[in-house]
Amino acid sequence: MGPTLVGRSEELAALLDACHGGPGRLVLVTGCAGSGKTTLLEELTRRVAEAGAVVGSGHAVPGGGPFRPVAEALVRVAPPALADEGALSPFRAVLARILPTWPPALAAGTHLVDPVVVLGEAVLALLRVLSTDRRTVLVLDDAQWADRDTLALLEYLAGGLREVAATLVVAARDDQAVPDALTALHRHARILTVALRPLPPAEVALLVRRTVGGELPPEAEEYVARVGEGVPLLVTELAAGLLESGSLVPDGNGWRTTSRLTGGLPPSHLALVHNRVAGLAPRARELVRTAAVLGPELDADLLTTVFGSDAAEVADALSSAVDAGLLTRNAAGDVRWRHALTCGAVLAGLTQPERGAIAARAAEALEDEVGVRRALVADLHARGGRPARAAALLLEEARDAVAAGALATAQEILERALVLAVGDPGLVVGITVERIQAFALATRTDEAIAAADVALPTATGADRTALAVAAARACVGGQRFDEAGRYLTMFGDTDDPRVQALAAHIALNAEDLDQALALATRAAGAAEQVGPPDVLCEALEVVGRALRRRDPATSVAAFERAERVAAGHGLTPWRIRALAELGATELYGAAPTGRIAEAQALALDAGMLGTATALDLQAIAMTVGAEGMVGVMSRAERCADRAGRLGLTGIQAHALMFAARGRVHAGRAGEADLLLDDVDRLVPSPLYRSERSHNRATDAWLDGDDERAARELDDCIALLRELPAAPPAPVWGEWVVLRTVCDPTDDGPRAELRESDVLVQAVNRAALAYADAVAAAHVQQVDPGLLLAEGDRLLVPHPFLRHWLRIMLVARAVDGRLGDAPALLREAHAWLLAHGENRMARLCAAHLRRLGLPVPRPGRYGEMVPPRLRALGVTGRELEVLRLVAEGLGNIEIAGRLQLSRRTVETHVSNLLLKTGTRSREGLTGLAP
DSSP: OOOOOOSOHHHHHHHHHHHHSSSOEEEEEEEOTTSSHHHHHHHHHHHHHHTTOEEEEEEOOTTOOTTHHHHHHHHHHOOGGGGGOGGGGGGHHHHHTTOTTSOOOOOOOOOSSOHHHHHHHHHHHHHHHHTSSSOEEEEEEOGGGOOHHHHHHHHHHHHHGGGSSEEEEEEEEOSSOOOHHHHHHHHOTTEEEEEOOOOOHHHHHHHHHHHHTSOOOHHHHHHHHHHHTTOHHHHHHHHHHHHHTTSEEEETTEEEESSOTTTSOOOOHHHHHHHHHHTSOHHHHHHHHHHHHHOSSOOHHHHHHHHTOOHHHHHHHHHHHHHTTSEEEOTTOOEEESOHHHHHHHHHTSOHHHHHHHHHHHHHHTGGGTTTSHHHHHHHHHHHTOHHHHHHHHHHHHHHHHHTTOHHHHHHHHHHHHHHTTTOHHHHHHHHHHHHHHHHHTTOHHHHHHHHHHHGGGOOHHHHHHHHHHHHHHHHHTTOHHHHHHHHTTOSOTTOHHHHHHHHHHHHHTTOHHHHHHHHHHHHHHHHHHOOHHHHHHHHHHHHHHTTTTOHHHHHHHHHHHHHHHHHTTOHHHHHHHHHHHHHGGGGTOOOOOHHHHHHHHHHHTTOHHHHHHHHHHHHHHHHHHHOHHHHHHHHHHHHHHHHHHTOHHHHHHHHHHHHHHHHHTTOHHHHHHHHHHHHHHOOOHHHHHHHHHHHHHHHHHTTOHHHHHHHHHHHHHHHHTOTTSOOOTHHHHHHHHHHHHOTTOOHHHHHHHTSGGGGSHHHHHHHHHHHHHHHHHHTSSOTHHHHHHHHHHTTTOHHHHHHHHHHHGGGOOTTTTOOHHHHHHHHHHHHHHTTOHHHHHHHHHHHHHTTOOOOOGGGOGGGSOHHHHTTTOOHHHHHHHHHHHTTOOHHHHHHHHTOOHHHHHHHHHHHHHHHTOOSHHHHHTTOO
16 A cells, blocks of 8 residues: 555645635645655545545656646546537537547647647636536646646646636646746746645654654654655655664564664665665566666556566566565555655666666567557667667657647657657658648747758758748748748749649739739649649639639639548548638628538537637628627627637637627627727737727717718728728728718719729628619619619628618618618618617617608517517517626616616516526526527
C-alpha cells in the first residue's frame, strides 16, 4: 500500500474548501520532490469522492504527449454517452481528439483560432455538463512534466472556471527549472497556490514512528529531523536507512542506536537505492534497471514486451522490488515507483553505455508497438544510437500533435527531431516543411519565414520546391502576399499547379481579377490531370471568387465542382469552404439550399469551431431577410460572445454590427452606439464606420423622418464608394429607394446603381425595381405594376426586407399606382408584430392613421401567434410580452416598451406561466419563437 498522510492538515483543509463549494477555480499545489504532493492528492481524492463529487485523476510524464494529464482525468468521468449531450454538440469533435473512447472526429483543417483556446472552451463546456448536479474535481499530478500546450490549456481554464462548479487541482515540483508556462500559472490572479513547506518537528516525529513502528531514541529523532529537513520522503528513507544499516536495533518495545549518528552519516538516499538494487536477484535487478530507462511511469505490460517474458515472471520480479522498498503498490494493487526520485537514483547507478544498450534493446523490442508508443520508442532510439530513426518517429509524433491542436508541443518535438536528423538532408527538409506548416497554423508567420530561409539555400530539386510551397502558403495565410510572391520566384517550373494556384490567390488579393482568373484556370486544368485534388479545390475557389460579380452562374459552377472534388477525396476543410461560398450565393438571389447549415455541421464534426463561428455569422446575414433585425439580434450577440472568447475579432465585430442594428430596430439606439464603440476598438475600419451613418439613417426613418434618413444614407454610401472590395450590402438598395422617394426626378442614384456590380445582390436588384416603379408612377407614363412585381419576386425569401422597402414607398403612393397601400401596411403590420419588429410596426400604424384608417389590434392577428403557442391559448399581446421577456426585460421595461401599465404586464406574464406550464421567466425564455 502507498504511504499514509501525516500532517498537512492546513493544506488539506484549503484544498477541501476549494473543492466543496463556491465558484470554480484552479488550485496549484507546489513543493519539492518528496514533499508529499502525491500523498496529499490521494487523500484529497478519497475525501471529495466520499463527499459525492465527480472525481477524475491524471498525471503528466516526460514525453507523455499533448494534453495527457487532462485527457487521463476526463476519460475517467466522461463516458462516450456524454457525446450525445446537446450542450456539447459544438465541442464534440474537439473533445473526441483527446478522449479516445468518444466517437472519432473528422480531420480538421486550418485553425482560425488558437486550438488551445478551442479545447479550453470545449473542456469548460464538458465541466458544466458534468457539474450539473454535483461538484466536479480534476486532480492532475506532476505538472512539471506537462507539455506547453497542456500548461497553456490550464492557464486558459483558470480564467473560465469561475462560472463552472468545478475545481482543478494541479501539483508540480518547485525545486527544479520551471517551464515558462508553469511560471504563468504561479502568477495567475485566479489561481490559488498551496505550497507544501517542510514538516515541523512534531510531525516529523510522528512520521518516523509510523515508519519504524515505534519511538526512536532522542538522538535518532533529532538526527532524522535535522538531516531530513522536514521532507517526508527523505525522513522515511533516513529512518529506513537507520534500520537497514544496523544503526537502529529493537530494544524491548522500542529502539536503540548502536553507534554515534553524528560521527558518520548513514548511506545517502542514492547509495541506499543502489544497495537495494544490488540486493535483488539478477533477473529482478535487470528488470528494475530497464524500468528506470523506460521512465517514471511503470507499466508491467510494457516490461513484459521488452523482456520477452511471461507475465508471471515479471510479476514476481516486481514483487521482489516492492519488498526491497524500490516500488510500491497503490490501493488498486498497481505497482509503481516508490517515488520519481527512486527511479532517478536507479538510473543514476547506470553508466552511459549501460543506459544506451538497454535503450537500444528496448527500442528494438517495441518496434511492433510503435504506433501506440511512438514517443517512447523514438526516445529509446535516440539514446540507443539510432538518431535518424528517432527523428522519423518524432516527425510522425509532431504531425499527430498538430492534428490534436497542440501546436506548441509539435514545435518542441520538431526542434528535437531536427537536431537528430542532421546528416539526412531529405529528413531535414521534411521536418522543416512540417515546422513551417505548424508555424503557419499558429499564425507565427515570421518564424515560418525564418525556418524556410534557413533551409532553402542548400535545398535543391523537389526538396526546394516543397520548402518554397510551404513558405509561400504560410505567407498567403498570414496575408503577407508580397513575400509569398518572393517564394514563388524560386520555382523552376512555373507550370506547377501549386505555384499557379498560389499566384492566383496573390492576384485575387491585389484585386487583379483577370490575372487571378487566368492563373486559377490554368492551375485547375493542370491539377485535373496530375493532381493533387486540394490544389484543384483551391484553384476552383479562386475562379469562383473572381467571377462572383461578373458571371454568377459560372462562379456557382466552380464552387459546386470544388465541393464535389473535396467530397470525393475526403477533403473536409475544402468542402466546407466550397459549401460556404455556395451558401453566400443565396444572398445574391439563389434559392435557399441549406448549404451554410451543412458547412457548419461539417465544421463542428471536424472540431473547427472558429470556422463554425464564421459560418454562423454568415447564416445570420442570410437570415435577416426572413426573420428581421430584432429576430437575429440575440443570435448575433451569442455569435459575438463566442467569437470574442475564441479571439476572432473580425467576426466578433461583424456580429456586434448586426446586434447594433437590432438595437436600433428595437428602439435602443443609444445601446447601438455603445456596441459600435466596441466594434471600433476591435477593428478600426471605414466599413464599420459607415455603419454608424446607416444606423442613424434607420433610426431617423423609423421616426418618420425620410429626409434626415436620406442624408445619413448619403454619408454611408460616400464611405462605401471608397471601399470597392466591400460586400455588396443591401444598404445600396435602401439608399436608392429612399433617395428616389424623396425626389423621383433625380435619376442619379438609380443610374449609379445600374452601373454598379453591387447589383449581384438580389436585394439591391429588387430595390432598383422599386425605385424605378416610384419614378414611373411619378411621370404617370409607365405602369409601375410590373416593376413592383419584379421586386416582390426577388424578395420572396426575404419578407422582412420586402416589407421594409415597400413601407418606404408608401410616402409616394399615388392613386394606388404603387399598390394597395392600406393592404400592404396591414400585411406588414401583422408580420412585423409577429416577429418582434414593434418599432417598424408602429411606423406602419402611423402611416395607416395618416391615411385615415384604423390600426388593427395585435390580438386580432391570430396567424401571428405560432401554432404551438396558439394551441396553448397564447394571444398576440401575450406573444409580444413573451418576446420581451426572452430579451431579458423586466416588467417595468416591458410596460414602457408596449405603453402598458405594470399591473397589465404582470397579468400577461402570469397568464403565460399558467398557459405554458412553466415555473419561471427563464422557462418562458426558451419558448419564445
